[in-house]
Structures are given as structure tokens and as C-alpha cells.
Amino acid sequence: MRWTVHSERPLYTDPWMDVRIADVEITGGRHLEHRLIRTSPGAGAVVMDKEDRVLLEWRHRFIPDTWAYEIPMGGVEAGESPVDAAAREVLEETGWRPGPLCPLVYVQPTPGISDSAHHVFFADTAEYVGDPAEDWESERVEWVPLADVPGLVAGRRLVAGTSMTALLYLYGVGRPTP
Structure with a gap:
């Protein structure tokens, strides 16, 4: 009903x-x-290289007091499109500029209590530009083999809902075709 x-x-x-x-x-x-x-919508991206590795941040989340991998993601600013926000977030949080982005998955992570909407995109190239814009976003940025994702989930080293959804989707379905 x-x-x-x-x-x-x-x-x-x-x-x-x-x-x-x-x-x-x-x-x-x-x-x-x-x-x-x-809340305002969020946007992020899964960036993958030619060796089937994904660009992830290892970070601490103080609310649940956990360390885990996440994709780069953040809020969509006023007047900004989700795809532009995703590209900005990847660059700011990792120091890598993603190549062309295409839609990967749309997620409503907590629909029982929030209208939060997350737009996740995919890029299969990236260019290293420099250090992340902020030193507080993550402990480190790494290229992690996509094949490791199920083990990261099982070992509670990948627990953020949107990151898990996007990475498991990519793992199961494979690279999107533009």
C-alpha cells in the first residue's frame, strides 16, 4: 500500500x-x-584502469568508527549536474582527473528514512594531476583490483552502501559500454 x-x-x-x-x-x-x-543529491564515480583496478580511498568514518574503502563521492552543488559533480569529487578527493564519465548506477541508500539520491558514474581512464585538494578526505588513495571487491566486502573493508553497490554492480555486470 x-x-x-x-x-x-x-x-x-x-x-x-x-x-x-x-x-x-x-x-x-x-x-x-x-x-x-x-538532502541534496550526491554524485561519485568508479574509475577503472586498463588492468581492471579501481580507484579507491581508504578512509575513517567517525560515526560508526570504521576504516574502509570508498569510491570518491560528494554532494552536487547548486547549479551543477551530477556528472560534473562526480568529476569534481574524483579530482578533489584523489588527485586523479577522470576520463569521460558515463552513468553506472543510481542508488537510494536509505529510502526508509531519507530521500538521499546518489548518481554514480564510470570512467575507464584517468590522469594523475597531483595530490588531493584536502588532506582530510582519506588516509590514502589506491588502485585496487576489481577482483578483490567480494573479499573486501566479506572482510568488512568495503562497507559504505553506495560504494559497495557500485563496485559489486561493476564486478557482476562488467564495464559499461558508452
Whole structure:
């Protein structure tokens, strides 16, 4: 059944997120007060080289206190297209400029609580430009064999939902054809 939203009101708002409470009607005319988070879209990319290695960041996430690999990804800025945001994020976070990007996968990582939408693109070339723009994005940037992805997931060294989805999709389906 489709839930009916009767109203939403803000609980907390800042430039990154809008936490709200919604009055939703479920089966039998019952109502719930459901919390939700509204965010701007995100964009990132899986960059692969000719040796079937993917460009990943090894980083710490303080909220779950975990270290793991992730694809470069970030927010889409006002007036920016998702593909331009993905290219910018790869360059800023890794120091590599991706080649032409094509769509890989679209992900809604937490649809039960958030409208977060992630656009992930694919590039099969990249040019090293220099060090990442910020030293706080990751501990290191590495080219990791795509064949290692299932083992990274099993070993909890790849746990971020969008990164896992994109990399496992690429592993299972193979390189997209433009």
C-alpha cells in the first residue's frame, strides 16, 4: 500500500540536511509520526584502469568508527549536474582527473528514512594531476583490483552502501559500454 503524507514540518535544518517529521497515513486509516531526512543529491564515480583496478580511498568514518574503502563521492552543488559533480569529487578527493564519465548506477541508500539520491558514474581512464585538494578526505588513495571487491566486502573493508553497490554492480555486470 502507498502511504499518504498529510503534512511535514522541520525539526532541524542546516546546509547539509533537513530533518523533518511527517504525519503519514498507513493501512486502516492509522497515522504515524515518521522522522525523515531530506538532502541534496550526491554524485561519485568508479574509475577503472586498463588492468581492471579501481580507484579507491581508504578512509575513517567517525560515526560508526570504521576504516574502509570508498569510491570518491560528494554532494552536487547548486547549479551543477551530477556528472560534473562526480568529476569534481574524483579530482578533489584523489588527485586523479577522470576520463569521460558515463552513468553506472543510481542508488537510494536509505529510502526508509531519507530521500538521499546518489548518481554514480564510470570512467575507464584517468590522469594523475597531483595530490588531493584536502588532506582530510582519506588516509590514502589506491588502485585496487576489481577482483578483490567480494573479499573486501566479506572482510568488512568495503562497507559504505553506495560504494559497495557500485563496485559489486561493476564486478557482476562488467564495464559499461558508452
